[in-house]
Amino acid sequence: MTQEDVSYKDKKVISIGIVSELTGLSVRQIRYYEERKLIYPQRSTRGTRKYSFADVERLMDIANKREDGVQTAEILKDMKKKEQALKSGQFKKKMLEGQINAHFRYKNR
Amino acid sequence: MTQEDVSYKDKKVISIGIVSELTGLSVRQIRYYEERKLIYPQRSTRGTRKYSFADVERLMDIANKREDGVQTAEILKDMKKKEQALKSGQFKKKMLEGQINAHFRYKNR
DNA sequence: CGTGTAAGGAATTCTGACACG
DNA sequence: CGTGTAAGGAATTCTGACACG
Structure with missing residues (x-):
């Protein structure tokens, strides 16, 4: 992976609605996982959340674990x-x- | 560049407002360049334009040429x-x- | 030709809260 | 604990059009 490719993956440019489409998670769920410190979107000037592709992948990982019944606190520990x-x-x-x-x-x- | 990186670069997930911030172009300009066939955003279900990182780079290229006084018709020819x-x-x-x-x-x- | 702007409507996003369980 | 939902407001996006030049 070149440096430029990394910049694509980590650049926070995706709005929550698109992330919802991409991950299949509800907007409510995505915001909740942020509250539980599982994800860190960036805020635009006007306060809207912006996510990277890396964040999207992380959320899909979280979604899989949640489906297996893993609680958010547990997921947080594993990620750390x-x-x-x-x-x-x-x-x-x-x-x-x-x-x-x-x-x-x-x-x- | 791996296949995965290509998918980041070409995935249409960025809204026009963010593209405007990223490129320094006005929303009006971005829409106009689409009208002139210089750029092809994807439309979401509800009709909003979605751009890729590749599109953003293409727009920055267009911006540079426009600054040099090159007309959109000329830019289109060169790109083709x-x-x-x-x-x-x-x-x-x-x-x-x-x-x-x-x-x-x-x-x- | 290229870009700004006001217009009116539709859809998005945000926060804090109540609900259920 | 995790998620849905209604609430009210603010900001975004869309299109077609007029303006200037």
């Missing part, structure tokens, strides 16, 4: 755990890159 | 020319792939 794991993975990757760089610095001087 | 060139390039690429495939079919049988 996964974010933590992701950060940890990124950290490990950075460490590895550091070692590799050090290795080449050593070899090339 | 470029599309034609692109198709031609894709065609050449397909031909080449065909030759490569034929080559390997020959070698491997």
Whole structure:
């Protein structure tokens, strides 16, 4: 994925009505999941919510879990755990890159 | 660019107000460029226009040309020319792939 | 030709609240 | 807990048209 593609995925430009169509969730449900801290839309100047494609995917993930009877508090916990794991993975990757760089610095001087 | 990224770029989900903010063009201008066949938004069930990121980029391109004094009819011509060139390039690429495939079919049988 | 604007109507979005369970 | 709904207001979007140039 290039940097430009990431910017598409994370750019908050979709209104709640479209998100509702895209996810099959009601507008009420989407607002409620925000209240429960599961999702963070951006607000436009005039206060309307704007979502990204990443948000839409996250909401579809939430919808699946809710269908399985998972409560929002539980979903929140799981998501935090996964974010933590992701950060940890990124950290490990950075460490590895550091070692590799050090290795080449050593070899090339 | 993966297939998924393409789907983000080309998915028509942005309302005209947001497109206006993103491009700096007035809503009136955006509608006018559609009238002149420079842009093709999708219509939602209730008739509102929906744009993709690709459309937004195309509009920014149009805006630049308009600033240089290029008329919409001229812009339309240029765009058609470029599309034609692109198709031609894709065609050449397909031909080449065909030759490569034929080559390997020959070698491997 | 390209763009602004007022007009009138329809649909969207927002918040806080009551309802049900 | 999770979701529907009616309420009232504000902002959006749509079309066809007149204006200016």
